[in-house]
Amino acid sequence: MSAGPAAVATPHAVWDRLSRRADLRAKAGLTRTARPRADAVDLAGNDYLGLSRHPAVLAAAADALAEHGLGASGSRLVRGTTALHEAFEADFARHTGTGAAVLYSSGYLANLGAVAALATGPVLLDAHAHASLHDAARLAGARPETFAHNDLDDLEHRLRTLRPALVAVESVYSVLGDAAPLRDLHALTAAHGALLLVDEAHAVGTIGPHGAGGAAAAGLAGDPGVVITATLSKALGAAGGIVAGPAVLRRHLHDTGRTFIYDTAPPPAVVVGAAAVLVVARESDGARTELARRAALAAAALDAPAPAAGVCSPPAGDARAATAWAARCADRGVAVGCFRPPSTPDHRSRLRITVNTGVPAAEFAHALDTVLEARP
Known part of the structure; x- marks a missing residue:
């Protein structure tokens, strides 16, 4: 006697399963609401x-909005790039002491692009690093591993064991608000031939010489073994993300970076606003x-x-x-x-x-x- 047809899940079953999961999250106090x-x-x-509401910033953004319209109209390589985008990239690179920079529509995409470009083997991340860095390692097909938060001994052990090409940290951590020991981290990664990626999301504008960030404060600005990522949505009061490092990295991201090639460019008015913030922030x-x-x-x-x-x-x-x-x-x-x-x-x-x-x-x-x- 043949078995009957296997049960087939229906779309209704999918929604029922998601509803049950939502109920469990609610019981645990983990419901999230956008108000x-x-x-x-x-x-x-x-x-x-x-x-974000500084008069000079609003005036600059309003002028750019009137001239360029609401959106960028295309990806950076098709129609989205303007002279304003390139001027901001050059100014940010000068501000942070790096060789070149690449602008993205969000800090999340900047981290995805940077890790995907640099992950040639296991990626070693501080356990407290941004979720976007952990996601980036997985999406890049790399094997993400973590070391204990700010634990140099654990990092050294894992560097010897895994031999990763990339170690990713935050200069100022987003949850606890503490700082990474960047000089010591750099000494370890350099000794083991790994690049150090420093997410400066909470540091650019807030620490370092003229607000240049944690890497600059640690004397690592422009070091060829350091890559910086940041967002424009925090102390720079705008929206977007950026990757900064050697000029060869910029070229590589332009040619191969999927989150750069296929994403619509940040609106010119937002970029001009961020540029105006950067001018004010230097003197703040x-x-x-x-x-x-x-x-x-x-x-x-x-x-x-x-x-x-x-x-x-x-x-x-x-x-x-x-x-x-x-x-x-x-x-x-x-x-x-x-x-x-x-x-x-x-x-x-x-x-x-x-x-x-x-x-x-x-x-x-x-x-x-x-x-x-x-x-x-």
Whole structure:
């Protein structure tokens, strides 16, 4: 007697399975909701120097919008590149002391492009590195491996064992807000013949000489063994991503980088706005000093790790407690970040306070008091 036909899953079964998974996430306090931005003191965004609304920035972007229109109309290699894109790339390379730079429509795509271009074997990542770096290693077909966060002994052991071509770290980490020991990391990677990729997303504009970032602060600007990635969406107040390194890397990314070749270019008005921010940010040493002061004040008040730049991450118990704390802050007119697994590499839930020096000092102090009062 022959067996009957095998059961075939229907589209309805797919949605049922996803619904059950959503229910399980809700029970664990892991539901994520995109809410419209409310009128609140901003301690959640990444506009560290408050430059996204600087008058010179808005004026430059408005002029470019009127001249070039809303979008870039094509990929960088088809129709999307303008003289504005190339001028920004050259200016960013000068700012960070690198040989050349390549602009992308997001920091995520910049990391994907850089890792895909450089991963000729296993990729070794700090356990706390951005998710985009971990995703990039997997998508590039490389074998991603991690070393313990900022643990030089573990890194050296894995360098000897794996012999990777690429080690990826952040200069300022996005969750805990701590700094990478870049000089020591570079010494190890150089000794083992590996490139060091430094994600400067939270460092460009906030640390280093004239805000040039962590690699420049560590004396590694322009080193041929270092590649920099960054986003324009944080201290530079715009949107987009960038990869900077030797000129030969730029050529390679143009010729072979899928996230460059097939992606629509960033809008010219956004690029011009970021360029204007970069000009102001170079002269904003006073704002960087104030950023450091406020971040240290927040960390001390909230019993959080000492920050390297503008990120303060106090622990918040489990996911439900973190969500409740963030909600109470929002109810009192203060927007804060809420990080829960899997977004936290140490599997702990926490708030993330991001300092914005565009918020008046008295308003920031009151907002910090509000966060303390709302704490469970």
